[in-house]
Amino acid sequence: MSTVQVEGVTVRFGEVTAVDDVTLTAEPGVTGLIGPNGAGKTTLFDVVSGLRRPSAGRVLLDGADITAKSPHQRSRAGVARTFQRLEVFGSLTVRENVVVALESRRRSPRLAEGLLDRVGIARFAANQADTVPTGAARLLELARALATEPRVLLLDEPSSGLDRAETDAFGELLRELSAEGRAVVLVEHDMDLVMGYCDIVHVLNLGRLLVSGPPDVVRAHEGVREAYLG
Amino acid sequence: MTALLAYTIFGLVTGGAYAVVAGGLVLTYSTSKVFNVGHGAIGMVMAFLYWELAENRGLPQWVASLLVVGVAAPLFGLLVERFVMRRLAGAPVGVTLVAGVGVLVGLIGVAQVVWPPQARPVRPFLDHLGVHIGGSYVSGHDLVTLACAVLVAGGLYVLLNRTRTGLAMRACVDAPELASLYGTRPHRLSALSWAIGSALAALGGILLTPVVQLDYVTMTLLVITAYTAALVGRLRSLPWTFVGALGLGLVQSYAVAYLPSSPGWIAFRAAIPALLLFVVLLAMPQSPLRIGGVRGSRGVAVPNGLATGVGAGLFLGVAVALALLVGPVVAGQLALGLVFGIVVLSMVLLTGYGGVVSLGQFTFVGVGAVTVARFGSVSPLTLLAGALVAAVVGAVIALTVLRVSGLYLALATLGFAQLMDKLVLQSPIAFGVRGSVQVPRLVESPAAQLLLAAVVFALVGIGVLAVRRGRLGRRMIAVKDSSAACATLGVNVRWVRVGVFALSAGIAGLAGGLFAQLRETVAASDFQLFNNLPLLLFAVIAGVTSVSGALLGGMLLMLLPVLQSGFPAFAGVAVVLLGVAAAGLSRDPNGLVSWLFRAWAWRRA
Incomplete structure (x- = not known):
């Protein structure tokens, strides 16, 4: 059972404050992170996964401060993520993408087939990764992240590119992953997915945390409607 | 005042x-x-x-x-x-x-x-x-x-x-x-x-x-x-x-x-721009891991273990036949071409697979050559010593220049090459006060040199392909395609890059040792900074993603000076054509050999 916390995290790009003093916690289960474009969701993922140093604030994993740790150290500590703008290894096959992740954990390459099967893209295993459809590439990023046996899983718009049936299957997969004790954090624009599968939802707007709570509470919140509808 | x-x-x-x-x-x-x-x-x-x-x-x-x-x-x-x-x-x-x-x-x-x-x-x-x-x-x-x-x-x-x-x-x-x-x-x-x-x-x-x-x-x-x-x-x-x-x-x-005007200090003065380049680079912030967008490239097909073995066997068979058939002059030239081919193999690893463009690869050849020349022994182990020293120098350099990436990195390697050229290779530390060193040959006859170079080329080629097929190869390519994703999967990107750089430098150093004993006399001018540029050109033109490309590139690199001494005007034209070809071919890193292979496949189809 794992918990990730951000405490008072602020990220500035020159004059612009992308994330402004955000404090939130993701516990085992599915946590939604939503907000309009430019709200700071992906930047917050970059801070948690270590790709970006915050201007202020801390990141804690199960109570231990990991703010100073590099991305690969955080990965070894159990943090994994996918990317909104795809980051698959385009020159390698789909299977090799997963094998790279398995090998970085000294796990057997033979586990790759099972992982690809689990996310539902086993049929692409031998294809070069920059040739598969966007939806499959997103699922590949998920399979690759799972290969590192993460305790905290950050998913950045994983369902874009999936059709309705695939999205539903993906929702069920989310439920399974969180039932195994992981903290899954979901940045997503598909509100059905967010409201249907998240235990708790945090809403960001212009870098600030607007509201946190169960889906029903968030749905009813005035400010959320305003932020989305303007 | x-x-x-x-x-x-x-x-x-x-x-x-x-x-x-x-x-x-x-x-x-x-x-x-x-x-x-x-x-x-x-x-x-x-x-x-x-x-x-x-x-x-x-x-x-x-x-x-x-x-x-x-x-x-x-x-x-x-x-x-x-x-x-x-x-x-x-x-x-x-x-x-x-x-x-x-x-x-x-x-x-x-x-x-x-x-x-x-x-x-x-x-x-x-x-x-x-x-x-x-x-x-x-x-x-x-x-x-x-x-x-x-x-x-x-x-x-x-x-x-x-x-x-x-x-x-x-x-x-x-x-x-x-x-x-x-x-x-x-x-x-x-x-x-x-x-x-x-x-x-x-x-x-x-x-x-x-x-x-x-x-x-x-x-x-x-x-x-x-x-x-x-x-x-x-x-x-x-x-x-x-x-x-x-x-x-x-x-x-x-x-x-x-500054004093002793020879050492004069060399130091000439190296000032390159030194300052390093100071400025060190003062720059570590380049962030780039995020966004799928990158991929299509290399030539990587042969499996069996195909590699058959290819190596054929290659060695041809080398033996040539050693028996051709005269000593041609045998010596072919041996030199193979040695250059090994240098290009080092770039197949670094540039072709790893995506790092180095403008200083020939300098590592110089380091290997100096090491072998300084040992002055006829034991084959000195070749390994040359490779080892070059690899260590490569690792040290990598730790400095790999802070930056892409263009900055390529130009940093050029700066490093200039620095080594002025401060080490041209100084008495490297080739003594006379500026050149005699090196004992490992094997005497040109035909034996050809066979030696062929065996080393085949071994290094097999090694490079094994790396490509294996864990390190996958990792290198993953780092090239997305270093950000690699980092979040627990791969220590920095060490992968330093390791590849050092390995590549080691291969170049190995070639340097072979070069030194083949030439018998080596001097700083053999490894001057400028040699790096035709090396990169030939590697890219011939094909920097395959062992056969390295073979072709090495042979072309050997032929250029031969032409230059025989037909000076033609060599000038050849250099111009080269420039044009590189400008045209640079979009396809698989180079001429992949065209040849494709033409062959098309003919058979």
Whole structure:
């Protein structure tokens, strides 16, 4: 059972404050992170996964401060993520993408087939990764992240590119992953997915945390409607 | 005090000329996003042209400079932009760099054909118009140089900040498609920036000629100095570039004044631009891991273990047959070609698989050669020692230069090559006071040398393919495609890159040892900085992603000097063709061999 916390995290790009003093916690289960474009969701993922140093604030994993740790150290500590703008290894096959992740954990390459099967893209295993459809590439990023046996899983718009049936299957997969004790954090624009599968939802707007709570509470919140509808 | 003033003025004058050159570099880079490695070479050729007009044909100096700076150089810039660089818009750094190196090598070829080596004195400008400032004499040429620097600085400032064209130029850097929606024409602006950039290279070249001598390489390598200055302005800011250029001029001038004039210190002075380049690079922030977008490349098919074994067997069979059939001269040349092939194999690993463009690979060959030469033993173990020393040097360098990536990294390797060339290879530490060292041969006859080189080539080739198929190979390619994703999957990106760099340097060092014992006498000139450029060209033209490409590249590299001594004019033309071929082929890293393979597959189908 794992918990990730951000405490008072602020990220500035020159004059612009992308994330402004955000404090939130993701516990085992599915946590939604939503907000309009430019709200700071992906930047917050970059801070948690270590790709970006915050201007202020801390990141804690199960109570231990990991703010100073590099991305690969955080990965070894159990943090994994996918990317909104795809980051698959385009020159390698789909299977090799997963094998790279398995090998970085000294796990057997033979586990790759099972992982690809689990996310539902086993049929692409031998294809070069920059040739598969966007939806499959997103699922590949998920399979690759799972290969590192993460305790905290950050998913950045994983369902874009999936059709309705695939999205539903993906929702069920989310439920399974969180039932195994992981903290899954979901940045997503598909509100059905967010409201249907998240235990708790945090809403960001212009870098600030607007509201946190169960889906029903968030749905009813005035400010959320305003932020989305303007 | 007087001396200080004199050296300050002298430093400012040299710095002013650097500023003119560097300003052109920044202008073209910031509007076309293509770093012109050939910038110094353009200045070099234009300075030769100026000599032709002003000294050889007797035109008045101002007419000659006007023709060169105002007509020839801008026209040349337009041509390069139109036929080489425009097609490369948005291409990866490696591709644009190789195209630039192609232009550079082609220009040197042209200069060597048109203006064969001889002394070419150039009169300074306004020689009779010197003034005395506080007891030190400032020549008319110095005043002209300073005036040009001030005019160029002012002109560029006004162009970029006070004109519509300048505004559009700056807009095009960020989003050419978007800017074109607003009615600007990115191609025109990019062409304009190349025209102005070339003119500035020419002006800088002409101003510096009376100071640095007119030769092919010195001026071409001025690009390192200009680049160092431009780096102070992060390749964007013109004012900081000028500050950097003046600073460089001053440091060099003070070094001449106040450092001892023993041979070691003279070498040190020559290495100052490269040293400062490292200082500036170290001061730069670690480049962040780039996020966003799928990158992938299609390499040639990697043969499996069986195919590799069969290929190696065939190759060795041919080598044995050749060793039995050909005469000693040809056998020696083939052995040399194979040794160069091993150097190219080191680049297959680093550049072809790892995506890192190195402009300093030949320097590691030198390190291996020096090590073997210094041991002076006939044990094959010395070859391994050479490889090991080169790998260690490679790892140390990698730890310094791998802080940065892409273009910065490639140019840092060029700076490293210059540093090693000036400080180590040319000093008595490497090749003794006589400048050359005798090396005992491991095997005597040329036929045996051919077999030795063939066996080592085959082993290294098998090793490179095994790496590609294995865990390290997957990892290298993953780091090349997305270092950010690698890091979040727990891969220590830095160590992978350092490891690959060191391994590649080790292979180059191994080749260096073979080279030294094959040649029997080696000297610093065998490993000079300039050799790196044809090496990169041949590797890319022949195919930097495959073992067969490395074999072809090595053979071509061996043939060039053979042609040069047999048919000098033809060799010049060959160099020009090479440049053109590189500029054309640089988009396809799989090179000529993949064309051959494709043609073969098509024929069979």
